[in-house]
Amino acid sequence: MIKSVFLGTxxxxxxxxxxxxxxxxDDVKANDVLKCGISTGLAGFSAPDANGVWQGFxxxxxxxxxxxxxxxxxxxxxxxxxxxxxxxxxxxxxxxxLSRNTTWTxxxxxxxxxxxxxxxxxxxxxxxxxxxxxVGSATELDGATVCIQTGTTTELNLSDYFRVNNMDYDPVxxxxxxxxxxxxxxxxxxxxxTDASGLAATRATFEDAEAHMILPEIISKEPLGxxxxxxxxxxxxxxxxxxxxxxxxxxxxxxSANLEKMAEGTDNPExxxxxxxxxxxxxxxxxxxxxxxxxxxxAGNYGEIFASNIGEGTPIGLARGLNAQWTQGGLMYxxxxx
Amino acid sequence: xxxxxxxxxxxFRPSMLLYDTRYRSLTIQVVAAILIALGMSWLLWNVVxxxxxxxxxxxxxxxxxxxxxxxxxxxxxxxxxxxxxxxxLVGILNTxxxxxxGCVLATILGVIAGVLRLSNNWLVARMMTVYVExxxxxxxxxxxxxxxxxxxxxxxxxxxxxxxxxxxMVLDSVAITNRGIYLPMPVWGPGSxxxxxxxxxxxxxxxxxxxxxxxxxxxxxxxxPVLGVSLALFFLPAIVFYFILGGPVSLxxxxxxxxxxGGGLHLRNSLIALWLALxxxxxxxxxxxxxxxxxxxxKGQSEAxxxxxxxxxxxxxxxxxxxxxxxxxxxxxxxxxxxxxxSSLAIAVGYMDARATLGGITINQTGRELEGMFxxxxxxxxxxxxxxxxxxxxxxSIKLKER
Numbered sequence: 001m002i003k004s005v006f007l008g009t010x011x012x013x014x015x016x017x018x019x020x021x022x023x024x025x026d027d028v029k030a031n032d033v034l035k036c037g038i039s040t041g042l043a044g045f046s047a048p049d050a051n052g053v054w055q056g057f058x059x060x061x062x063x064x065x066x067x068x069x070x071x072x073x074x075x076x077x078x079x080x081x082x083x084x085x086x087x088x089x090x091x092x093x094x095x096x097x098l099s100r101n102t103t104w105t106x107x108x109x110x111x112x113x114x115x116x117x118x119x120x121x122x123x124x125x126x127x128x129x130x131x132x133x134x135v136g137s138a139t140e141l142d143g144a145t146v147c148i149q150t151g152t153t154t155e156l157n158l159s160d161y162f163r164v165n166n167m168d169y170d171p172v173x174x175x176x177x178x179x180x181x182x183x184x185x186x187x188x189x190x191x192x193x194t195d196a197s198g199l200a201a202t203r204a205t206f207e208d209a210e211a212h213m214i215l216p217e218i219i220s221k222e223p224l225g226x227x228x229x230x231x232x233x234x235x236x237x238x239x240x241x242x243x244x245x246x247x248x249x250x251x252x253x254x255x256s257a258n259l260e261k262m263a264e265g266t267d268n269p270e271x272x273x274x275x276x277x278x279x280x281x282x283x284x285x286x287x288x289x290x291x292x293x294x295x296x297x298x299a300g301n302y303g304e305i306f307a308s309n310i311g312e313g314t315p316i317g318l319a320r321g322l323n324a325q326w327t328q329g330g331l332m333y334x335x336x337x338x
Numbered sequence: 339x340x341x342x343x344x345x346x347x348x349x350f351r352p353s354m355l356l357y358d359t360r361y362r363s364l365t366i367q368v369v370a371a372i373l374i375a376l377g378m379s380w381l382l383w384n385v386v387x388x389x390x391x392x393x394x395x396x397x398x399x400x401x402x403x404x405x406x407x408x409x410x411x412x413x414x415x416x417x418x419x420x421x422x423x424x425x426x427l428v429g430i431l432n433t434x435x436x437x438x439x440g441c442v443l444a445t446i447l448g449v450i451a452g453v454l455r456l457s458n459n460w461l462v463a464r465m466m467t468v469y470v471e472x473x474x475x476x477x478x479x480x481x482x483x484x485x486x487x488x489x490x491x492x493x494x495x496x497x498x499x500x501x502x503x504x505x506x507m508v509l510d511s512v513a514i515t516n517r518g519i520y521l522p523m524p525v526w527g528p529g530s531x532x533x534x535x536x537x538x539x540x541x542x543x544x545x546x547x548x549x550x551x552x553x554x555x556x557x558x559x560x561x562x563p564v565l566g567v568s569l570a571l572f573f574l575p576a577i578v579f580y581f582i583l584g585g586p587v588s589l590x591x592x593x594x595x596x597x598x599x600g601g602g603l604h605l606r607n608s609l610i611a612l613w614l615a616l617x618x619x620x621x622x623x624x625x626x627x628x629x630x631x632x633x634x635x636x637k638g639q640s641e642a643x644x645x646x647x648x649x650x651x652x653x654x655x656x657x658x659x660x661x662x663x664x665x666x667x668x669x670x671x672x673x674x675x676x677x678x679x680x681s682s683l684a685i686a687v688g689y690m691d692a693r694a695t696l697g698g699i700t701i702n703q704t705g706r707e708l709e710g711m712f713x714x715x716x717x718x719x720x721x722x723x724x725x726x727x728x729x730x731x732x733x734x735s736i737k738l739k740e741r
Contacts, residue, residue, distance in 0.1 A: 091392055091707075112705035115391050133497075135599075143596040145517055151702030152695070156406045159418040164714050170517075170598065171408050172689040173699075187495035188516050188607065190597045230393060 024096050024228070024235035025069065033075050036062035037095035040080040040176045044201040044310040044318075045101055054078045057309040059173055061099040061120060061226050061243060063298045068242045068291040073298040082176055084151040087112060090229055097239060098227040101195060103153045106238035113230035120225050120302075122322040122331050123216035125154050126196035128203060131213050133190060137174055138217035142167040147180045147189035149173075154194050157220040177202065195222050197310065238285050241337075245292035247299035248274055248334040251325050256300035263293055274337045277327040281337060292337075302332065376514040385708070398713075400704040401426070407699050409690045411606055422700045429695030430717060436612050436691065437678040437721075443617035444677060445670075448624025455629050464623065473622035479683055481619055486611035490516050496598050513592050513599055518610060520592035523603035531584035536579045544568045608689035612681065620677045624670060631666035632658060663736050671729040675722045682718075692717055 028034050038058055046056040063073040079095050090098045091113070101123070102108075104116040124169050127138050127146075135141065138161075148155050150173040162169045172189045174180040181202055184192040192199065206212060226243060228236050249255070252271050254262050260332040263275045272278035275296075276289030283289065299305050306323065310316045324330025355365045389396060401423040408418050414422055415432040455466040473481070491515040494505035507513045513520040544567075551562040580587070592602030635658050643653040684691040685698065692714060701710035 025456060084698060087702070087705060088707055107703075107705075142598075143598055145598060150688075150699050155699065156418075156703070159406060159408045162408075163418060165406070169408075171410050173410075173690065173694065175685065175688070182492060186490045187497075188490045231391070 004196050017225070024232045025238065028069055028096055031283050032070060034062065034066040034070060034097065035077045035079060035095045036066075037079045037081045037086055037089055037098040037100055038062065039100045040082055040093070040178070042101065042177050042198055042201050043205045044314065044316040045197070046078075046080075046099075055309070057121070057305060058099045058101060060299050060305045060309065061239075062097060064246055065097060065226075065239055065242050067294040067298045068245075068287060069238065070095060071294060073294075074270040079096045082151075083149050084175070087114065090114065090227060093229070096228070101198065101224045102227050103195075104223045104225055105153060108227075114227045115230050115232075115236045116225050116227055117236050118225050118243045119331075120243060121197060121222040121223075123195040123197050123222040124159050125193060125220040125222060126199050127197045127215040128184070128192045128212055129190060129215060130192040131211055135215070138215045139165060139167075141169065141191060143169070144190040145170040145172060145188070147172045147174055147183050147192045149177065149180060149194060150175065152194070153220070153222065157191055161219045165320065181205075188271055195224070197224075197316075200318050201310065201316045204317065234286055238287065238291075241281075241285060242295050245274060245295050245337075246302040246305065247325075247332050248337060249292070250303040250332075251327065251334065254296060254301055256297065259293065259296055263290075270337055347367050350713025352677075376524075389708070394705075396708065397706075398709055400700070400706050400709070403704070406486075406703065409695060411609065411690055422696075422704065425700060426692065426696035426713070429690055429692040432679055432689065432695075433678075433684075433691040434721075436609060436616070436689065437440070439613050440616040440620065440677045440681065441674050443613065444620040444624055444673070447617055447621030448673075449628050451621060451625035451634070455625060457633060470622045470625050473618050474626075478615060478619045478680055479686055481615040482611055482683055482686050485615050486607060489518070489607045489611060492516070495593060499594050499599075511589075511591050513594075513602075513611065515599070516607070517598065518604055518606040518608075520599045521592050521603045521605065522589040523601070524696065525585040525588050525590050527588060529583040532583060533576065533579055533586055537576045540571045540575045544571045547571065606689070608684065608687040611687050612684050612689050616677050616680060620673050620680075623673050624678075626668055627669045628662075631662035634665045635661045660736070660739075664738060665727065667733040669735065671726050671733070674725055674729065678721060678725060679718055 036059075037247055038054065038056075041047050042056070044056055046058045047052060049055045059078070062076050062078070066076045067073040079089060081089050081095075081098075081100060086098055086102065087108075089095050094235045098114075099120075100123070103123075104119065108114050109116055127141065129135050129141075141162075146158060146169050148158055148171055154210075155171075155173075158169070158171070172183060174183060177194070177198065180192055180194075183189050185206070193200070194202075196214060196218060203209050203212050203214065226239055228239055248270075252268065252274070254271060254274070259275075262271055263277070265277050266272060269278055273281055275293045276282055276291070280289065285291065299308065301321075303325075306318075307313060308322065310318045312319060320328070320330060322331050324332060326333040355361045402421050404418075405420055405422045405425040406418050407425070409416055409425060411427050411432055412428050413435060414424075414428060416428045451466045451469055454462050457463045457466075457472065493514055496513075496515050496517060498505040499507065499513060499515070505515075522728075525675045547567055548564055551564050553563055590601045592599040592604075594600075639657055639661065640653050643657040644650075648656065681691060682693040682697075685694055688694070696717075697710055697714040701707050
């Protein structure tokens with residue numbers, strides 16, 4: 001009898017473990033909530049607004065996916081994660097989707113078994129410093145004390161950059177962006193380094209933003225994008241094509257203003273397929289035909305999301321640069337909806 | 339079991355496993371053991387299954403790979419080209435450093451506060467009460483962060499030390515900045531080895547002299563001036579040889595260079611905050627242990643010592659403390675273990691201990707959470723066992739010798 005209990009326990013455990021790994025879509029639908037991992041606070045990317053509602057460029061990806069899958073952009077449980085906890089949270093199933101300015105690298109993709117579904121922001125690592133330090137270039141930073149967030153690619157880039165340029169530095173490892181700001185503003189470090197977009201966002205929250213500058217050197221490539229667990233291709237496709245839908249919508253001129261009108265049918269078959277008037281792309285994904293329409297309806301297309309969260313009209317004031325559409329000389333390029 | 343077989347009158351029935359007190363405890367133990375084994379195997383099975391589901395293996399190969407990150411406080415040579423194992427070692431040494439410094443300072447603080455809390459001086463005793471209650475009733479993490487914030491926000495920046503700045507160095511040699519404290523550091527020139535050897539020899543001489551004085555006192559009752567001779571042995575030979583060798587040891591003073599101070603010894607904010615907070619916090623507990631130990635010695639002991647004509651200080655050091663130590667040491671071991679393990683709160687202030695290197699950055703860069711946490715747990719386990727082993731040996735040596 002004991003033997004059978006033993007075997008039974010093993011079988012049950014094995015079953016439970018096996019189930020946890022697959023079919024994220026079913027889990028999300030069954031829970032009727034999307035568990036989305038975001039950063040603990042980075043203005044413009046993911047930060048709670050005055051009403052305590054999470055807003056931002058990375059949050060918009062979560063909302064679009066929730067709208068596409070569950071039909072409601074508010075059915076999200078936001079899980080704020082530090083750089084150190086994010087991958088464990090994703091791997092253990094604590095979150096379904098990680099949208100937390102995470103750099104797509106070979107090791108993370110191949111060895112850590114994460115699936116990067118695309119890039120929603122092409123970034124690079126930069127340095128922020130007080131203007132009155134009299135430093136005009138990152139090559140003059142020999143001997144500086146540098147605040148970094150631990151567990152990031154920036155930590156490794158920083159080490160490489162200073163070593164290659166034969167400079168010395170004193171790293172001050174910090175857990176979150178907020179703590180880093182505190183240290184930087186107290187002058188406990190001379191320089192703060194992270195992705196240039198993050199620096200711009202951080203600088204925008206300073207009372208004396210004008211007293212700080214971002215050095216011209218960008219020392220790395222940081223393609224940031226949403227991440228899902230390895231091994232669930234259907235879920236990866238859903239997130240990938242929701243993101244592509246936002247990008248494609250901008251390319252084809254589908255905006256939150258003309259979405260309703262476009263959805264009635266246009267003479268561009270690509271738009272018709274995107275918005276579910278032609279073909280059955282949504283069903284192929286395991287969703288319905290209007291998934292992209294709902295995703296775009298949340299906050300508009302990629303360009304609108306960019307403009308309202310981090311664009312030049314906002315305090316963060318990032319130019320589109322590399323993140324412009326490919327038709328505008330940028331890198332944003334959605335594969336065809338066909 | 340053999341008793342059962344021998345007992346011819348009553349043969350063994352299964353129900354006896356539950357109702358016979360001879361077998362009941364055995365039954366309960368076996369069932370408990372099976373349940374524990376089942377629980378463990380379930381956990382293990384789950385791990386294996388989940389690792390397989392994520393396509394990960396269990397391997398320590400990552401330890402040999404290039405670490406690629408820098409560590410600001412290194413007791414041994416390390417750079418970003420070193421391996422993850424080396425980085426872990428750097429972190430482990432940093433943990434050992436702060437644990438050692440913390441244990442020493444906590445003991446000193448604890449003994450002083452514990453003794454003074456028993457003082458007849460109302461003000462002193464109350465001040466110590468405030469210290470003890472204040473520190474042991476507030477979470478350690480808050481103290482670490484509070485001291486860190488005090489250093490980071492309250493102290494001047496290095497650039498304030500420039501010409502025209504409003505900060506200056508203490509005695510022109512110590513700079514207290516918001517990045518830590520810069521102290522003059524001894525530079526060991528040629529011939530300093532001889533000086534160290536002389537110093538070691540004088541330490542040995544002090545030990546030998548005290549032994550001799552003790553034996554002589556046991557034999558003849560004559561008391562030698564131990565303190566004076568010890569102090570003379572401690573300082574004189576080293577100073578004489580320092581001048582004979584032409585001053586082989588010099589001091590390197592911190593100087594402002596570019597962004598930061600260069601030269602000298604840099605005690606980082608993170609180390610200072612962690613060290614002070616751990617010491618003050620654990621010291622408060624040790625103070626109570628010391629006070630309890632002293633109070634545990636009956637008043638008759640000191641009264642008897644006074645009756646024999648011993649002065650109060652000698653009474654304390656020869657009669658009360660040796661007996662109190664027997665009460666103090668066992669809980670003191672626990673406090674040392676607590677302090678060592680609490681040092682993993684270093685993460686709050688970015689002190690690069692084993693938790694931050696092996697258990698933090700390495701895990702994050704390699705994705706080997708399970709292996710990393712396993713090694714980290716093993717490290718703390720071994721360290722704790724070592725500390726309690728050493729302290730137990732000490733405890734055995736001071737315990738009441740019964741003849």
